[in-house]
Amino acid sequence: MNALTPLGMVSEFPSENQTNDTLLAGAAEEQKDYFVVRDGQKFAGMHLLVDLWGATNLADPEHIDAALREAALAAGATILHSHFHHFSPNGGVSGVVVLAESHISIHTWPERDFAAVDLFMCGCCDPYLSIPVLRRAFLPERVDIGEQRRGRVQ
Amino acid sequence: MNALTPLGMVSEFPSENQTNDTLLAGAAEEQKDYFVVRDGQKFAGMHLLVDLWGATNLADPEHIDAALREAALAAGATILHSHFHHFSPNGGVSGVVVLAESHISIHTWPERDFAAVDLFMCGCCDPYLSIPVLRRAFLPERVDIGEQRRGRVQ
Numbered sequence: 284m285n286a287l288t289p290l291g292m293v294s295e296f297p298s299e300n301q302t303n304d305t306l307l308a309g310a311a312e313e314q315k316d317y318f319v320v321r322d323g324q325k326f327a328g329m330h331l332l333v334d335l336w337g338a339t340n341l342a343d344p345e346h347i348d349a350a351l352r353e354a355a356l357a358a359g360a361t362i363l364h365s366h367f368h369h370f371s372p373n374g375g376v377s378g379v380v381v382l383a384e385s386h387i388s389i390h391t392w393p394e395r396d397f398a399a400v401d402l403f404m405c406g407c408c409d410p411y412l413s414i415p416v417l418r419r420a421f422l423p424e425r426v427d428i429g430e431q432r433r434g435r436v437q
Numbered sequence: 438m439n440a441l442t443p444l445g446m447v448s449e450f451p452s453e454n455q456t457n458d459t460l461l462a463g464a465a466e467e468q469k470d471y472f473v474v475r476d477g478q479k480f481a482g483m484h485l486l487v488d489l490w491g492a493t494n495l496a497d498p499e500h501i502d503a504a505l506r507e508a509a510l511a512a513g514a515t516i517l518h519s520h521f522h523h524f525s526p527n528g529g530v531s532g533v534v535v536l537a538e539s540h541i542s543i544h545t546w547p548e549r550d551f552a553a554v555d556l557f558m559c560g561c562c563d564p565y566l567s568i569p570v571l572r573r574a575f576l577p578e579r580v581d582i583g584e585q586r587r588g589r590v591q
Contacts, residue, residue: 324497334588374527377539379540386533388539390539399557429585
């Protein structure tokens with residue numbers, strides 16, 4: 284918790300659904316952020332920008348935190364840290380999950396049934412495997428996905 | 438700090454360069470994440486994906502934290518939380534700064550002189566004003582910037 288808690292509800296969660304043994308075996312001993320080669324391109328990681336429209340559950344930081352952690356695990360990622368900020372009781376939520384393989388972030392506008400998610404994952408993770416989790420958690424009417432390959436080696 | 442500190446060096450910083458008064462006046466009383474209209478388009482926020490090549494200072498989490506906070510302030514943003522993870526003494530750094538207007542993230546690969554930054558800002562912030570700060574802090578030989586307008590209303 285930091286000194287800015289009066290600004291809104293703030294939550295910090297270590298990863299609860301992975302054992303320390305798994306984490307230590309993963310992040311400390313292997314390098315998980317190596318450049319990948321796909322379709323003949325070498326790049327640092329896949330960055331998906333996902334806009335959810337007509338979505339629900341956008342003002343509930345605990346639900347959002349659980350969804351993002353499930354999304355990270357579905358993609359094969361290792362969770363290091365998460366932080367969620369709730370701007371007001373029925374207001375938007377901003378949150379990030381820091382991964383050994385980069386991050387997931389979310390920003391929600393409940394009054395517009397809109398959420399902007401980004402999933403940046405390096406190594407052997409596949410952020411597309413997170414999309415079904417987001418669909419189940421937020422029941423969007425429409426999902427717009429933009430794919431960016433970060434750090435493309437020319 | 439969370440229970441996963443053994444994985445690497447973890448740092449948490451509240452915003453030190455803004456007073457609580459400024460923050461309270463900002464985030465608690467005004468809505469800073471309103472949709473903006475620019476060039477006839479209405480959207481939730483500007484998301485810049487910035488790849489830095491031939492860059493320096495990529496294995497120093499304190500330098501990176503200071504640079505990202507300066508970048509946030511240059512854009513007119515309000516810092517709520519920051520978290521940085523250093524994977525090994527000379528290894529990469531992953532970090533996020535959560536803003537009242539969304540977030541900035543960074544992931545660095547010092548062994549490749551490469552860093553991937555994203556700056557997502559809503560409201561009246563201009564993430565392009567962060568770019569000169571990143572150039573000064575990391576002295577990249579090349580900067581690739583991709584602009585995405587998130588939550589574009591059709």
